[in-house]
Amino acid sequence: MEETREVLLSTMEMGEADRLTIEAGLQGRQLMEAAGQSIARIILEKLNPGRTLVLCGPGNNGGDGFVVARALKENGWPVTVTLMGTKDRLKGDARLMADLWDGEIQPLAEEGLGDYDIIVDGLFGAGLDRPLEGALLDIVRAANDSNARKVAIDVPSGLSGDSGLVLGGCLEADLTVTFFRRKPGHLLYPGKALCGDLYVTDIGISGRVLDEIGAQTWLNSPAVWGELFPVPSPAGHKYSRGHSVVVSGDLAHTGASRLAAGAALRIGSGLVSVACAPEAVPAHAAQLTAVMIRSYQSPEQFADYLADHRLNAWCIGPANGVTNETRNRVLAILAAGKQAVLDADAITVFRDRPEELFAAIGSDDRKNMSREVVLTPHAGEFGRLFPDLMEGTYGFDRLKGARTAAERSGAVLLLKGPDTVVVSPDGRAVIMDDAPADLATAGSGDVLSGLVTGLLAQGMPAFEAASAAVWLHAEAARVFGAGLTAEDISPSLPTVLEKLREKLH
Ligand SMILES: NC(=O)C1=CN([C@@H]2O[C@H](COP(=O)(O)OP(=O)(O)OC[C@H]3O[C@@H](n4cnc5c(N)ncnc54)[C@H](OP(=O)(O)O)[C@@H]3O)[C@@H](O)[C@H]2O)[C@@H](O)CC1
Ligand SMILES: Nc1ncnc2c1ncn2[C@@H]1O[C@H](COP(=O)(O)OP(=O)(O)O)[C@@H](O)[C@H]1O
Ligand SMILES: [K+]
Structure with a gap:
């Protein structure tokens, strides 16, 4: 059969794909650049230009957010970036991408969230390990209440990529862009509904890493x-x-x-x-x-x-x-x-x-x-x-x-x-x-x-x-x-x- 099975990767398995790719010679920052650029490409293709707010979290999901912000700005879009915490607390590739952002970085806040046409959610992705609470939850709710089109990076913040369950609260995305392969949480409810339209992009991870990962979950096809x-046998x-x-x-x-x-x-x-x-x-x-x-x-x-x-x-x-x-x-x-x-x-x-x-x-x-x-x-x-x-x-x-x-x-x-x-x-x-x-x-x-x-x-x-x-x-x-x-x-x-x-x- 020509068709190949579509594997669904858990967040841990996706981290493994990342690690194996970096081991094979690609740099983490290249993956992040490709991830962010691919999201920007989809935004440019699917949405009308408008006032755009990028919400950046403390990890690599936020790092992707900085790449998206830069790419949209280069295309002439008015972009505002807000960050959870301060820039000097960012590490590794996320820090590097924040340094490459030449605009202002505002503190993450609930106020003003209603003033945008597009909100890009780079708060949490695979690293979500506890429920959204307090001010963060208020911010996500305010984003949900706004009329902006919402684009989630990897998964809507608050969604478990493994189970499709919500931890505390969750961004309700119109569009979600994930990388390399879908995760179970993109297909399982309520996750599927919270992702909106889902896009999977190629960020340079080779399908060959899948043999080593040995994932056991597939799309039913x-x-x-x-x-x-x-099939009935002719002589049967x-x-x-x-x-x-x-x-x-x-x-x-x-x-x-x-x-x-x-x-x-x-x-x-x-x-x-x-x-x-x-x-x-x-x-x-x-x-x-x-x-x-x-x-x-x-x-x-x-x-x-x-x-x-x-x-x-x-x-x-x-x-x-x-x-x-x-x-x-x-x-x-x-x-x-x-x-x-x-x-x-x-x-x-x-x-x-x-x-x-x-x-x-x-x-x-x-x-x-x-x-x-x-x-x-x-x-x-x-x-x-x-x-x-x-x-x-x-x-x-x-x-x-x-x-x-x-x-x-x-x-x-x-x-x-x-x-x-x-x-x-x-x-x-x-x-x-x-x-x-x-x-x-x-x-x-x-x-x-x-x-x-x-x-x-x-x-x-x-x-x-x-x-x-x-x-x-x-x-x-x-x-x-x-x-x-x-x-x-x-x-x-x-x-x-x-x-x-x-x-x-
Ligand atoms: N794998 C790949 O191939 C690629 C991955 N890429 C991208 O990386 C993303 C994963 O990045 P990541 O591992 O840095 O985790 P991320 O989701 O940014 O979380 C960061 C930190 O947030 C915190 N935290 C968690 N829950 C919290 C809560 N409820 N409330 C408050 N804080 C909370 C917690 O830190 P803590 O506070 O515990 O120190 C956690 O460590 C992935 O989704 C994709 O977008 C791409 O760049 C390219 C290729
Ligand atoms: N919202 C839905 N979308 C798609 N399939 C559904 C939905 N709700 C139920 N189903 C499917 O419909 C079938 C219902 O089976 P079941 O609950 O045993 O009903 P019954 O006992 O009346 O036959 C199952 O195959 C289930 O997967
Ligand atoms: K996200």
């Missing part, structure tokens, strides 16, 4: 999982494309399983069955055609289905009920070594004993089996299994939380939301960018579970299957457009699959 995406038959089983809810709750089953079939599972109690059969029979129905009277009959090795991927949870039966079925599916997607009630039912679930996922019995289990919680469900991971000082760190949860549970963690994160127990993670908000509609999560199940049935490894499902789900919604309901997602998939195949071959 076919470049990450495309090579493992199943339906049995070689796997058999998915979706466990149904009771008579009054059958729709969710049908949505999941339809999605599993559409994504290419050779056969799909819905497993239900006898009283639910008429409801399913009236609606299903290609999807088969397997009814079971007793746990023993359920176990008989599990004993059939051809029924290889199971989805349980959507509208199943938070009951002992659901819990026992989850445990039976896991004990049988099936590839499994645990969603909704199959997650909630373990709220009082998550260790029991984790033990079943990671049990010795499963070690000899596929071990491909995917948990698909939204934040609420996540909090039921991992309450401690939601209690960060600055809010719920979705990426870090999902990483710990995947490691703890032994399952691939698919944490749903506008910025869906998928994490493997081995630490690899992808973040989805720009999923259509139309997906926030009843039953769309059930479709997603079915997509993951259908890909697992075809032998795709769990991390890649979950990542691909999230991407296809979002693209199908994009193709359909406004007015989306959960039923529309699967019918919109063929267009997306067609394009994907073209790309992969």
Whole structure:
């Protein structure tokens, strides 16, 4: 595939990229000059000239600010520079850039912030290590209240580049310019919204440093999982494309399983069955055609289905009920070594004993089996299994939380939301960018579970299957457009699959 994976760098990894580049011969001041010049270029390109205020902080983010100020002034823009603290407290390259600024340097203050057309935020970037407080917070709020266009250097001040969370308060940027590669905090909410339009510029750091850094987080795109995406083999038959089983809810709750089953079939599972109690059969029979129905009277009959090795991927949870039966079925599916997607009630039912679930996922019995289990919680469900991971000082760190949860549970963690994160127990993670908000509609999560199940049935490894499902789900919604309901997602998939195949071959 021509496309390469887009790596997302944590602030520490970005610092490493910086260090390796300097080790390879480029000077820190050259990087800073390139960074500042690239921001100025984007400002000149995107904004109309106007009275510009540059806010400079005490570190290298402020150093970048001085370069921007100089470059804009050289282009004839009226520029005012304010600095937090005094110039003699600046160090290294930031000091050097401050010395190259030939204009006045005013003290950072809240007064007069409303008098500008453009505010450039060079207060804090990667070095933010505590919440904004006191006068600083007032300044950021005054900037937010002003009518100026706000341009953030690297990240809006107050935003964590790692988590997308706000420390105390945050500048609300119209435009953010970052360097070399995006950071998770540029994609994760609320960070994504606070960045405004994001630009990534080349400042002379070579992509080769990435091998040494070994980052484990990427943008979710076919470049990450495309090579493992199943395509029907010319000599194949339906049995070689796997058999998915979706466990149904009771008579009054059958729709969710049908949505999941339809999605599993559409994504290419050779056969799909819905497993239900006898009283639910008429409801399913009236609606299903290609999807088969397997009814079971007793746990023993359920176990008989599990004993059939051809029924290889199971989805349980959507509208199943938070009951002992659901819990026992989850445990039976896991004990049988099936590839499994645990969603909704199959997650909630373990709220009082998550260790029991984790033990079943990671049990010795499963070690000899596929071990491909995917948990698909939204934040609420996540909090039921991992309450401690939601209690960060600055809010719920979705990426870090999902990483710990995947490691703890032994399952691939698919944490749903506008910025869906998928994490493997081995630490690899992808973040989805720009999923259509139309997906926030009843039953769309059930479709997603079915997509993951259908890909697992075809032998795709769990991390890649979950990542691909999230991407296809979002693209199908994009193709359909406004007015989306959960039923529309699967019918919109063929267009997306067609394009994907073209790309992969
Ligand atoms: N990596 C790269 O490749 C390149 C990086 N570049 C640029 O460097 C930037 C990172 O620079 P940086 O490391 O100097 O940190 P920065 O964000 O300026 O913070 C400085 C200091 O602020 C302080 N402080 C922190 N939080 C605070 C708070 N809440 N309230 C008050 N004070 C607070 C704290 O100092 P302390 O007060 O603890 O001594 C901290 O050390 C990066 O974002 C990018 O713009 C580019 O030039 C080119 C290439
Ligand atoms: N604002 C949003 N933007 C994009 N996708 C969203 C947004 N809100 C929710 N989603 C997606 O919609 C789906 C909703 O799933 P879920 O919460 O399980 O709903 P349901 O249980 O009704 O199926 C998930 O895939 C989630 O990532
Ligand atoms: K900033």
